[in-house]
Amino acid sequence: MTCIAIDDEPKALDILELFTGKISFLDLRGKFRDPIQGMDFIVKDKPDLIFLDINMPELSGLQLLKTLANPPLVILTTAYSEHALTGYELNVVDYLLKPFEFERFLKAVMKAKELFELKKETRRHLQKPGRRYENVILLKSGARTYRIKTDSILYVEGMGNYVTFYLHDKKIxxxxxxxEVLNMLPEEVFCRIHKSYIVSLKHIDVIEKHRVLIKNNSIPIGQTYRENFSKAVRVQ
Structure with missing residues (x-):
């Protein structure tokens, strides 16, 4: 896994370099005291994992994270425990409270490795509609791979680093x-109506001002997505 460290404290960067050097599957590509330089590296080189300090001048780690459209895996580091909840709301892998020992660092890294491998496996099994199986996608869940017809998908809910596909007879x-889900589903059928929800236009039973109903499930319509959803419904 390629990784970088962003922290305005030289000593903290030295510790991260020492710890990453002890783990064979980590490849530290850069250390940055300037978060802007670190952000530029992320955009251009797309590392798999970032060790990101929260409290930095000019641009905090949380602010940096919010600017990234598709952030890689992130492990936050900080001396202030009050930032933990905010960090988890941004779907980070783990939160390291300074000063941390190698054992705690390793635990966070192993969690990141597990997510990284799962993501690679999921992408390997994904099949876009029209390439090999028309209107079929492959989903990796645990030790199983499911072959799913897109017509059977009612809606999708995002939950941090995971998503749940709700089908007629089960959920995955x-x-x-x-x-990533939105990119692989046929855009003429599926529409994102909320930061956490994608719905199948075919399966909507009721449309109200602030929500839609699918099989008695209430799904909110986000203000940001309302106009696009209205256009999609008119096309249908």
């Missing part, structure tokens, strides 16, 4: 972002 949880 897999590791990917809500944006």
């Amino acid at each position: 949880v897999t590791y990917m972002s809500i944006q």
Whole structure:
């Protein structure tokens, strides 16, 4: 796994370099005291994992994270425990409270590795409609791979690093972002109506001002997505 460290404290960067050097599957590609330089590297080189300090001048780690459209895996580091909840709301892998020992660092890294491998496996099994199986996708969930017809998908809910596909007869949880799901589904049938929800236009039973109903499930319509959803419904 390629990784970088962003922290305005030289000593903290030295510790991260020492710890990453002890783990064979980590490849530290850069250390940055300037978060802007770190952000530029992320955009251009797309590392798999970031060790990101929260409290930095000019641009905090949380602010940096919010600017990234498709952030990689992130492990936050900080001396202030009050930031933990905010960090988890941004779907980070783990939160390291300074000063941390190698054992705690290793635990966070192993969690990141597990998510990284799961994401790779999921992407390997994904099949876009029209390439090999028309209107079929493959979803990796645990030790199983499901072959799913897109017509059977009612809606999709994003939950941090995971998404849940709700089908007629079951639900499937897999590791990917809500944006990745949107990219692989046929856009003429599926529409994102909320930051956490994608719905099948075919399966909507009721449309109200602030929500839609699918099989008695209430799904909110986000203000940001309202106009696009209205256009999609008119096309249908």
